[in-house]
Amino acid sequence: MVEGILSNSVIDSKAKTKAKTRYLKRKKSRRQARKSAAPKQNNTAQRHEETDEEDRSDTESEDHTPRERASNGSHSKELKETQEGGREERPQKKRKLSFSHSEEGENCMSEVEEVEVANEVDSPLPAAAPRTSKSPEPQMSLSVFPLPTLPDAPPKSILALQGLDQALVEAEVVNPSSRLPIIPKGDDPRTGLSERTRRRLIELGITELFAVQTALLPFLLGSSAMRRSLYTPFDLLQDVCVSAPTGSGKTLAYVLPIVEILSTRIVTHLRALIVLPTRDLVMQVRETLEAIAKGRGLKIGVATGQHSFAHEQSQLVADMSAKLSGGSSKVDILICTPGRLIDHLNGTLNFSLQHLRFLIIDEADRLLAQSFQDWLAQVLAATQSSPRVVPETAETKTLAPICDSLAPAFLHLHGEVDLHTDIDEKKDPSCQKLLFSATLTSDPGKLAALDLRNPKYFVVQGLSDESEIDGIPNIIAERFTMPEALKEHMIICEAPQKPLMLFHLVHNHSVRNALVFTKSSESASRLVRLFEFFEAATSSSGNPIVVRSYSSDLPTNERRTILEKFKAQEVHLLICSDLISRGIDISHVSHVVSYDAPVDIRKYVHRVGRTARAGRTGDAWTLVEEQEAHYFKSMLRSAGHLERVQRVRISEKDTASLSSAYEMRVLLDIPAEPPERVRTVAFSDLVEPCYY
Incomplete structure (x- = not known):
């Protein structure tokens, strides 16, 4: 029985092989006829087409040998006909296509493929018509453009510097370990301090200056006579911003220049204003100022709200009976909190900032972060002179007007006459702003609100520390220096x-x-x-x-x-x-x-x-x-x-x-x-x- 089944399968495969041979033979003759009829104009395309057809024919010959029927009924019927004597193979009928797998797992030719084979045998494809000169050119497809790509993000160093003043980037770095001994006698061109001030420091037990003081004092007390003047309307001085660790001597760094420069004054005017965030700091700075300025005749006042408003007015202003253009002051130096300062600016008659030589903002980052009724804008406006207003009619003019000590930049505001100086030029306020903090801000918006004039930055930072991280200076990246010990x-x-x-x-x-x-x-x-x-x-x-x-x-x-x-x-x-x-x-x-x-x-x-x-x-x-x-x-x-x-x-x-x-x-x-x-x-x- 097994031998019979094997003999039947051999007969079946031979019959299929003969049918496949006839199909391939007809296909080859059809391809030769089409090749002879079509002109040889596009050899490259024709070679690709022939290659594709040969590949398909080879694939079909490999995939569909041996072939089996899709259904068990047709397969048994074919076996029966082969056993009866091997009838001649009938022409294939047109049926729908489908794929089926034999029990052995091999791919078999489906009815759909048999229909395609019969169609190719009965109706060959027409030959391609030759292209003439009048025939339209084939449409070419547009070239493919590359997809848009995002540009590379700028480095952190560039992003951190956007909007910043170049002076902040080029800040002078001071080594915190630097010290400068104080010479008790003779001239000292290193710091610009007078012999009297140096003797006073030694009496207080201060024998050397710290890093921030050695850097700032020569800058504020230089050899130029204009730096020591009370009024500098034509030689504009640079503003200063200092970032130094806590306990590095920032208070003494601005107290010494104030005492040195204001000691030459003759008339009492408010020339130094020190703004601090708390009352306790006000009292501490007052003690330091009184100790350094002992015997100089400088008058120091405070305004913190600890006493009544009327009491503070009587301590700060000499005359409140009439409005004076030049103001009236009993103190040379005022130490205050921002809230109380605004109260006196708005409510105290003859309280004026036009003679201000120093504006000190200590703990600047905290004061700039808090509004206090927009105190900074009001203070800066009080140091500036308003535009000149000339009266439309002036029937009488006093040849010798009463002078009440107007500052040079405010002379044109005299109410009775149109007063001019010998050099009729624009005069700027003499106020020099000094900012101090251990965590000085680098926010461009806050720094712009200060209206700094050609600022100079000092940063106290150890040489062992990294001056830059990812190309960003430490003062900008908010990496602050701590005390070394x-x-x-x-x-x-x-x-x-x-x-x-x-x-x-x-x-x-x-x-x-x-x-x-x-x-x-x-x-x-x-x-x-x-x-x-x-x-x-x-x-x-x-x-x-x-x-x-x-x-x-x-x-x-x-x-x-x-x-x-x-x-x-x-x-x-x-x-x-x-x-x-x-x-x-x-x-x-x-x-x-x-x-x-x-x-x-x-x-x-x-x-x-x-x-x-x-x-x-x-x-x-x-x-x-x-x-x-x-x-x-x-x-x-x-x-x-x-x-x-x-x-x-x-x-x-x-x-x-x-x-x-x-x-x-x-x-x-x-x-x-x-x-x-x-x-x-x-x-x-x-x-x-x-x-x-």
């Missing part, structure tokens, strides 16, 4: 463990004479109460650690008293808000603890700058909650400062003794107090607001 640490802990970490620093790391910064005044007061209860419960000796709160909620007199006790080291820890994070100079501060981590790099710079000042050493500690660690590290990394902050790991073993005392005594002893005390010192009230 400062050691920085961070402790990452869970939020409920932050009070315990503070106790650990105080008792195990001997943190004394420290400023502890919190995020708000309320948090500072609560932390003080918690610390006092802990000390009362754990202190066995008679010398407990004294802690006080310092914030804006306290009256001015109480704040001054607390600050004096802290300077006298009667208070060991001063827990405060960011009120004194800027500018306050306390020499014995050896530690700064950020109980609440700062959210801005500028705030971090000013906080840690309260220690390691004037070349002294200091430590800065930051308590970072676990959910804040990623953001805090990213902030330091963006400022290029993460490498300098060392992480300190404190295990449970290190705080075991404090932890037991903290949990057993503080938390359990508080409910034992009287009911009215319990409501005010409940643990949830004491601890949770400190870190939530």
Whole structure:
């Protein structure tokens, strides 16, 4: 039986091979006829066509050998006819096309392919007509244009410099380690300071000048006589912007030129205006000015709102009975806050800024970020003279008008006569603007609001630090310089463990004479109460650690008293808000603890700058909650400062003794107090607001 099946399959394959041979033979003859009829005009296209047809024929011969019927019925019928004697193959009928696979998995010729083969045999394709000269040319397709591509983004260095003044890019870099000894006698052309001023500095214990002072004093007190003049209407002086670390001597850098130049004055006018963000800084700068200007006869005034408005008016203005074009002043130097300054500009008669020689803006980045009734625009407008107005009719003119000390740039504003000087030229104000900050802004919009006149920039930066990162200067990329002797640490802990970490620093790391910064005044007061209860419960000796709160909620007199006790080291820890994070100079501060981590790099710079000042050493500690660690590290990394902050790991073993005392005594002893005390010192009230 098996032999019969094999013999039948052999007969079937032979029959199919004969049919395929006849088909290929007819196709070859048809191709030769078409080739002889068509002209040989496009040899290349014809060769491609022949190649394609030959490839198709070869493919068909390979794919369709052997052939089988698509359906089982037709296949069995063919086998039956072959067994009966091998009938002659009938012509193929036209049927629809379909693909089918045999049980063995081979591709078989479908009915559709058989129909195409029959059509090709019965009706050959017509031969292509020859192309004549009148026949239209074939339409050519349009060339393919390349897709548009986006240009490469400009580098960071170019983007960072867009809109900036070229003077900021070309700032003078000063090495913070440079020092200049003070010569007590003789001339000193290096700084331009007089012998009297140098002797006064030595009496105060200042024997050398710091980096920012050595760079700024020669620029402001040069050999030119015009630099020392009170009025410079024809020789416009350059404005100055200084970016230097905290504790580098910026206050003394502008106090010394003010005292040197204003000491030559004869008539008292308001010639130096110092604007500061807080009252505490105003008092600190006043103490420095009074110490340096002792015996010079200069009159120094303050305007902070601490006293009544009428009292300040009587201290600042000499005559308020009549309006004087030149103003009337009792002080040569005014130290003030911006809000109170605007009050006097708008409400004090004869309070004038036309004689101003120096306009000092200390902590400039903070003052420029806060509007204060648009104080800067009003101050700059008060230093400028209004356009000249000539009366239409002037029947009488006084030959000898009453002079009330008008500044040269304001002479044309005299109300009675059209007064001219010998040199009838335009005169500009003599005001020279000086900006100081540890985090000086590089915002083009804020710098443009200052209306700086040919500014000169000084940047105090270490030579070991990178002057540029990705081609961007550090002052533009907001990478600020820290004091060289400062050691920085961070402790990452869970939020409920932050009070315990503070106790650990105080008792195990001997943190004394420290400023502890919190995020708000309320948090500072609560932390003080918690610390006092802990000390009362754990202190066995008679010398407990004294802690006080310092914030804006306290009256001015109480704040001054607390600050004096802290300077006298009667208070060991001063827990405060960011009120004194800027500018306050306390020499014995050896530690700064950020109980609440700062959210801005500028705030971090000013906080840690309260220690390691004037070349002294200091430590800065930051308590970072676990959910804040990623953001805090990213902030330091963006400022290029993460490498300098060392992480300190404190295990449970290190705080075991404090932890037991903290949990057993503080938390359990508080409910034992009287009911009215319990409501005010409940643990949830004491601890949770400190870190939530």
